[in-house]
Amino acid sequence: MSADRTTGVPDQAYPSGPGLRPHHLTPTDPPAGFVGRDHAAFLRATGPDYFGWLHHVTAAAGCSHPIRLAGEVATVDKATGQLLAMVATADLPDGEIYKPCGNRRHAVCPSCAHTYQRDAYQLVRAGLVGGKGIPPTVAAHPAVFVTLTAPSFGPVHTRRTNQHGNPIPCRPRRQAVHCPHDLPTACHRIHAEDDPALGVPLCLDCYDHHAQVVWNTTAPELWRRTTIALNRHLRARARTLGIAWMEQATASGKVRRVPPIKLSFGKVAEMQRRGVVHYHAIVRLDGIDPTDPTAVIPPPDGFDVDDLAAAVTHAVTTVGFTTAPHPIQAAGWRIGWGEQVDTRPVNADGDITDGKVAGYLAKYATKSTETTGHVSRRLDNDTIDLYADHQGTHPERLIDACWTLGAHRDWQRLRRWTHMLGFGGHFLTKSRRYSVTFRLLRDARVIWRRTETGHEQAHQPEETTVIVGLLSYAGSGWRTTGDALLANTAAALARERRQIAREETLAAA
Structure with a gap:
């Protein structure tokens, strides 16, 4: 994802093991038993520009379903409008730019x-x-x-507690009462937090x-x-x-x-x-x-x-x-x-x-x-x-x-x-004045990465160039399951290293 930037020496950044960094082998000589995802990962990892590709996809490395864009990216002088540089995605690894999907749902990405x-x-x-x-x-x-x-739109199974926080039965009743569909309107169970019955109506036809x-x-x-x-x-x-x-x-x-x-x-x-x-x-x-x-x-x-x-x-x-x-x-x-x-x-x-x-x-x-x-x-x-x-x-x-x-x-x-x-x-x-916007936070994150020293970003001079993307949608998702394995593994290791660094910094303080 966009927050996962892999840095440092490549030998320390990525794991060794089957299908990840077998430099002594060639793409035409995969180990026996390599099929599907492992074979795709092997071919990518033994390619001539593996680390260049891995650096290229860093922005979307942890994403489950990245967006792939193709076209050209222009650098324009903000003051004069002069075209300073033009980069075509055809000259980049895979001929595309990878962008995180940005989905907010944890179940999706x-x-x-x-x-x-x-x-x-x-x-x-x-x-x-x-x-x-x-x-x-x-x-x-x-x-x-x-x-x-x-x-309420009808009684459902739920978790209930008493005034002391102790769990009590779902819907206890002293007398057995049935709904018009002859189903009980009481439930004397104490539901666990992962009980699949939670949220389900006692009678689907009455709900x-x-x-x-x-x-x-x-x-x-x-x-x-x-x-x-x-x-x-x-x-x-x-x-x-x-x-x-x-x-x-x-x-x-x-x-x-x-x-x-x-x-x-x-x-x-x-x-x-x-x-x-x-x-x-x-x-x-x-x-x-x-x-x-x-x-x-x-x-x-x-x-x-x-x-x-x-x-x-x-x-x-x-x-x-x-x-x-x-x-x-x-x-x-x-x-x-x-x-x-x-x-x-x-x-x-x-x-x-x-x-x-x-x-x-x-x-x-x-x-x-x-x-x-x-x-x-x-x-x-x-x-x-x-x-x-x-x-x-x-x-x-x-x-x-x-x-x-x-x-x-x-x-x-x-x-x-x-x-x-x-x-x-x-x-x-x-509301408008409650707080900052998501866009401001994302822009600040981009500036942080570009300057590589976030504490100095306030002292950076105003940017004199503008990046203009002339890009079109090329597809969604990783090209192969092997690409997804390698990119997500690198991103996971980068996250783990940063977390360890934070913990050690707090411990030292």
Whole structure:
């Protein structure tokens, strides 16, 4: 992946062993028993420019499914526009450039997901303690960690604990009660964390799969309305405290009145085992500088974390709407949050610290529908029958519900996001002023590699050239399984060496 840069002496960078560095053999003389992946790795490793190829693919070395690009790369003078150099990929190893796929899902590409997770951690944490362009004063702003869940669409198997944290039976009942389909509505088992029954409805026929996929597809709109309600409640609180609105000059020269406070947030959507999303969010309260709308300043005196928590509770309990009608549900579906809402203040001394919150959100940002047992790419008429079954498993019924409801012209988005069980929103979003962007973090990583001494990058003169890629898509994935073996092994060893170096540096300090 892009963060894995193999450096140092080649003899120390790559392992010895069968199929990796057999320099005493030739590509035409493979050892007996070398077939498939081993034979492909042998041919690559004994090629005339093996280490040149390995250096060429370093940027994507750990990626499971890299993107291959072909064309030309031009170097242009920024001031004059003069073409300084032109490199054709035909002159490079394999005639292509390898680029990491960048997929955030750990089940698809662990290497790229690890990079995404580290970036997500930095993005979330910068909004709590500052850094990377965010002032450190944000650490004193009121902030809460909020968990918002979906309502119930039917009882499912789950892990439950008592007030002491000890596990208790799933759904105990004193009297044996059966559903209309003659299945018990009780479960006296204590489920293990890896129990495949977790998230599965007690009765698949009683469960409202249609309502669940509709909730998934409307969850982003529900969040948008919730943030609006939050702002309104806080502005009403400002009026109660007697805090006056401020005047701000617009680009046209007019003057408008603006509220004294605003919300900033970072949010992650997590897919639960039952196949419905719920949100984890950091909500921070900021002030407004009428002379500089981009400034991040503390809120006015009088606002504290209790006001913010009260605003969240009010918004979550009052916000709701009804969807457009559907032939299956003529009155539409009522959309609102579930009863399980958790709001906790973020502080440096308590249980909810900035590091814990950032790590928590970053971890869930790399997960998706695999927790439900379903993994697929976008579905169409040719592939839907492989995954949908209205009388099948829980995920199969959710997929069938998406496809069935999406047949209506006003609900076609459900078919587009069938592979995501109806959810079409981003899994990590933030407000504009909450923190830095992923692009800024990626650009900083590129500069770090190009300068090779990241602590000196701030003192580098402004770049006078621009790199322009005239590239087109050539394919996806490694050319052979042998290439994947060699590249991923080199990347794994590079990661291991860097980890050892970090540990030794910390131990020495």
